[in-house]
Amino acid sequence: PTGPCWNWSPSTCRCPGTPASRCTRRTFRAWLEAAPGDSADVLVADVFGGSRVPAHLTSVTYAREAARVLRDGGVYLANLADAAPFAFLRSQLATLGTQFEELVLIAEPGVLRGRRFGNAVLAASHRPLDTAALARRTAADAFPARVEHGASLRDFVRGARPVRDEDAVPSPEPPDGAFGIG
Structure with missing residues (x-):
């Protein structure tokens, strides 16, 4: 390719x-x-400066550019990390929600319950995503994950504000050992 x-x-x-x-x-x-508009089917943002997502990749201006570059039906995916009370993650969902109609959050249940710091994948699109199939596949994975969307995701995001360039900050610093195995 x-x-x-x-x-x-x-x-x-x-x-x-x-x-x-x-x-x-x-x-x-x-x-x-x-990049030219309508030129990508999928954008994957798995970008870290050290252990943090850089601030310039967290704003409405950035989300607008991602939405512009995606073709109709394209999907934006971002790998982010956070912990309860999820201020960063919630602000990123609010930010993407200014540009995309469909939002999905995928994370391990322990992370979503606030038990530990961890990764979450955000998916955004202008078209509905097959969340039922996604939920089945992620639940059956070797490292099972939960899929949040619709009303439960709107409840999760409620009260969070979209991020403007001038207010953008990097993702939180993970605690020591947050991503170790074993």
Whole structure:
């Protein structure tokens, strides 16, 4: 497959399994701002500066660019990390909600119950997503996850404000050992 690929290693610019991919060392936001509208089916934002999502990838302006670049029916996916009371995660859902009609949150039950710091995947689209199939597949995974959408997700987000560029902050710093296995 061809297409842009981001690899933040300073020593290499190669994406395993995709030798024909173009690679850029620009930030994801700079690439989005330069990309033509309606030019991507899927955007995956799994971007961290150290252990945190950079602030410039958390605002309404950034979400607007992602929505502009996606084709009709395209999906934006973001890997984020947070812990209860989920101020960062809730603000990101509110931010994406300014640009996308469909929002879905996927996370391990222990994270959503506030028991620990952890990852959550946000999916956003202008079209409905098959949340029933997604819920079945994530529940059956080796590391089961829960899918939140619709009314339960609106309740989760209630009271959170979308993030403006001038108010943007990076994601929270994970506690020591948050992502260890064992």
